[in-house]
Amino acid sequence: MLKQYLLSPGPTAVPERVLLRMAAPMIHHRTPQFSAIFAETKLMLEQVFQTKNDVLTLASSGSGAMESAVINLLSPSDTMIYVNAGKFGERWGKIAAKYNINAVEIKVEWGEAVDVSAIEAALEANPEAKGVFVQASETSTTTEQPIREIAQLTGRRDNCVIVVDAITALGVIDMPMDAWGLDVVVSGSQKAFMLPPGLAFIALSDKAWKMTEASTCQKFYFDLANERKNQVAGKDTTAWTPAASLIIGLNEVLKMMLEEGLDNLYTRHQILAKATRAGVEALGLKLISSSPATSATGAYVPEGVNGGAFVKYLRDTMGVTFAGGQDHLKGKIVRIAHLGYYDVFDICTAFSAIEIALNRFGYPVQMGAGVGAAQAVLAERFPEQG
């Protein structure tokens, strides 16, 4: 037997309480019984988004919500600005290209946060731009982006919105949609929402809904106005067959999140992230990001260690799944997740495994050095006694 630990930034571990709830016999989705669950879930989701807007639930992965943001707001030949600071930022440009949207790229070195003045300059150079598309947390480089500051720029413009991919940020960091003036926020189920993959979420401000009225991009399944007509309070259903089991699981997840309290949840994530950075540094490894994410921490594997083989060994020989790198970071990094159903002893497990693996790969590290440095921070989770 090899006990398995899932420590990747999506999919993440699903709590037993949620698994048990989803194991109940299937119910039909066009029933008062399902609608009651749907309505309650939507209200709780809106608390986590910190918005008065409708949060719509789609049966798709997160990329579906990204695409629906583009095609519901814009029309072919419109201009948008997007931040390409990694694999997921790049995706905005790929989506835009499919719909003949003029996408102005702000390219950022992997591991860096975008300079807000570069966005300001792009907005000035492209006054016709209808949106700035950005990741709150760019998972490929484990980097947080200054979405609040960017929202201040778009907020001053009548016909320009900020669209935030919060797929590994919502439920991790405090990013109140309404208070910060975020026009569109998208997220997905298999990250901080502690569910299997298959659900995406999207919320639009009034300004963004207004913009959708002029959009002429082709859309059928991802027509958000049609979804809203069905999902609003009182209707409490979805345009198409919903991923009912996942929505029932989501109902349980949101109860867990709200029982913990959002402030406590953000603090837990901050402590786990800080502890992970301390562990990485204690092992003499280098962080990838100069603006490290609260959701996951990326570190370069030591010179001479093949990062691909390292992550594979951890997964297949030791039973601990981390994520490696993508594109030019492939084979060079390990990404340790700490979003969703994670707590202090998951971080200890992560460093214990990494230390053993480093030694097995011929890179001697003091056993317990990373664990110990992390523990010193993790102790903050518990009150002093005596």
Ligand SMILES: Cc1ncc(COP(=O)(O)O)c(C=O)c1O
């Ligand atoms: C920041 C970010 N954006 C977009 C995506 C794509 O989401 P999905 O794989 O659910 O389509 C991911 C997935 O890891 C992500 O982390």
